[in-house]
Amino acid sequence: MKTLKFAVLPGDYIGPEVMSVALDVLKAATEPAGIKLDYTEAHVGGAGIDNEGKALPDSTIKVCEEADAILFGSIGGPKWENLPPAEQPERAALLPIRKHFNLFANLRPGLLYQELTDASPLKAERIPEGIDMVCVRELTGGIYFGPKRTETLEDGDIQATDEMVYKKSEIERILDVAIASAKARSGKICSVDKANVLTTSVLWRKTATEYVAKHAPEIELSHMYVDNAAMQMARDPNQFDVIVTENMFGDIISDEMGIVCGSLGMLSSASLGTGKNKYDLPFGLYEPSGGTAPDIAGKGIANPCAQILSAALMLRYSFGENEIAEKIEKAVKQAVMDGFRTGDISFGKPSIGTKEMAAAIIERL
Ligand SMILES: NC(=O)C1=CN([C@@H]2O[C@H](COP(=O)(O)OP(=O)(O)OC[C@H]3O[C@@H](n4cnc5c(N)ncnc54)[C@H](O)[C@@H]3O)[C@@H](O)[C@H]2O)C=CC1
Ligand SMILES: CC(C)CC(=O)C(=O)O
Numbered sequence: 319m320k321t322l323k324f325a326v327l328p329g330d331y332i333g334p335e336v337m338s339v340a341l342d343v344l345k346a347a348t349e350p351a352g353i354k355l356d357y358t359e360a361h362v363g364g365a366g367i368d369n370e371g372k373a374l375p376d377s378t379i380k381v382c383e384e385a386d387a388i389l390f391g392s393i394g395g396p397k398w399e400n401l402p403p404a405e406q407p408e409r410a411a412l413l414p415i416r417k418h419f420n421l422f423a424n425l426r427p428g429l430l431y432q433e434l435t436d437a438s439p440l441k442a443e444r445i446p447e448g449i450d451m452v453c454v455r456e457l458t459g460g461i462y463f464g465p466k467r468t469e470t471l472e473d474g475d476i477q478a479t480d481e482m483v484y485k486k487s488e489i490e491r492i493l494d495v496a497i498a499s500a501k502a503r504s505g506k507i508c509s510v511d512k513a514n515v516l517t518t519s520v521l522w523r524k525t526a527t528e529y530v531a532k533h534a535p536e537i538e539l540s541h542m543y544v545d546n547a548a549m550q551m552a553r554d555p556n557q558f559d560v561i562v563t564e565n566m567f568g569d570i571i572s573d574e575m576g577i578v579c580g581s582l583g584m585l586s587s588a589s590l591g592t593g594k595n596k597y598d599l600p601f602g603l604y605e606p607s608g609g610t611a612p613d614i615a616g617k618g619i620a621n622p623c624a625q626i627l628s629a630a631l632m633l634r635y636s637f638g639e640n641e642i643a644e645k646i647e648k649a650v651k652q653a654v655m656d657g658f659r660t661g662d663i664s665f666g667k668p669s670i671g672t673k674e675m676a677a678a679i680i681e682r683l
């Protein structure tokens with residue numbers, strides 16, 4: 319019997335709500351194939367601070383290191399916002415766990431089923447076939463990880479600095495991921511930068527141009543400034559197929575992609591790095607693209623699809639279980655097509671809660 323060993327880090331606010339039902343879906347999808355789940359839960363983020371005094375406890379890192387993949391909820395929220403910035407969950411756990419496991423490539427599939435176009439804020443005639451694209455976001459470099467400081471100047475003013483830093487090698491390795499993605503799709507990459515202003519973007523654009531020409535000349539590469547990309551995403555998202563971009567631009571653009579695809583609650587993600595697990599497959603962290611949604615937490619109404627679809631990505635990338643991953647993805651789509659909708663995608667029509675949504679998906683597996 320095959321056993322899948324992974325770490326489960328539910329995190330904060332809606333994290334545990336959507337994680338618990340995602341595990342139910344995983345169990346229901348893998349059991350018929352004779353696959354056993356061997357997962358260990360650990361605290362992270364605010365839950366780490368509250369239970370173990372640290373956003374990323376050593377014991378949590380150990381659980382992750384002993385696993386073949388990490389299924390992650392989301393972390394942070396108002397409860398911990400008054401802590402010193404460096405101790406807050408996002409800075410003290412999310413960025414460090416990505417760095418610790420060298421998870422430099424964040425894949426966010428932007429998918430809007432044709433049957434769900436009414437959930438997008440875009441007019442249906444702009445997206446008659448739905449939306450299908452992927453955002454490849456660099457995840458361990460750029461301004462989030464560059465030097466930071468706050469200082470008092472001689473005149474008494476206060477100055478804060480975040481530095482955006484990129485090495486050519488970091489740009490090349492994320493391009494490799496985008497190229498692989500584009501080869502499996504339409505063969506088109508749009509590289510998003512701000513090369514008219516930022517030095518890192520000048521290096522980004524030059525590297526992208528030279529690297530793709532040399533290593534994947536069959537790929538059609540285009541470049542777009544990030545401000546225009548944000549506008550184009552709202553105007554005509556289907557002009558994009560694979561977007562590759564740096565950390566902060568990818569963070570922002572992918573939230574926009576999430577909403578044009580209906581809701582952040584539908585947007586899954588896979589963060590992959592250089593590490594391999596015992597199956598010689600990528601060790602990855604799988605998490606919804608959105609955050610902890612404190613505004614709806616505790617009500618049982620969060621959309622669990624992003625967490626469930628992230629679990630499907632884990633099956634595909636880290637465990638090679640493509641068929642079961644696809645089965646989950648189809649069940650999510652079918653449930654939505656059959657009219658089962660949480661509030662974020664119901665738009666005035668009757669909506670159901672997190673558990674009911676998961677139950678509808680399990681029924682359709
Ligand atoms: N990977 C992570 O752990 C992330 C953590 N965060 C943290 O989450 C906290 C809240 O951040 P916000 O800026 O409010 O962003 P958010 O993504 O949590 O929420 C933005 C909006 O989207 C909605 N939303 C998000 N996920 C949803 C779901 N599954 N179902 C239905 N609606 C959903 C929320 O209700 C809210 O209206 C902050 O502390 C932030 O730092 C934010 C993004 C990622
Ligand atoms: C703390 C942030 C970098 C988390 C986030 O918004 C994301 O990864 O999308």
Ligand SMILES: [Mg+2]
Pocket residue numbers: 569570573607608
């Ligand atoms: Mg984000």
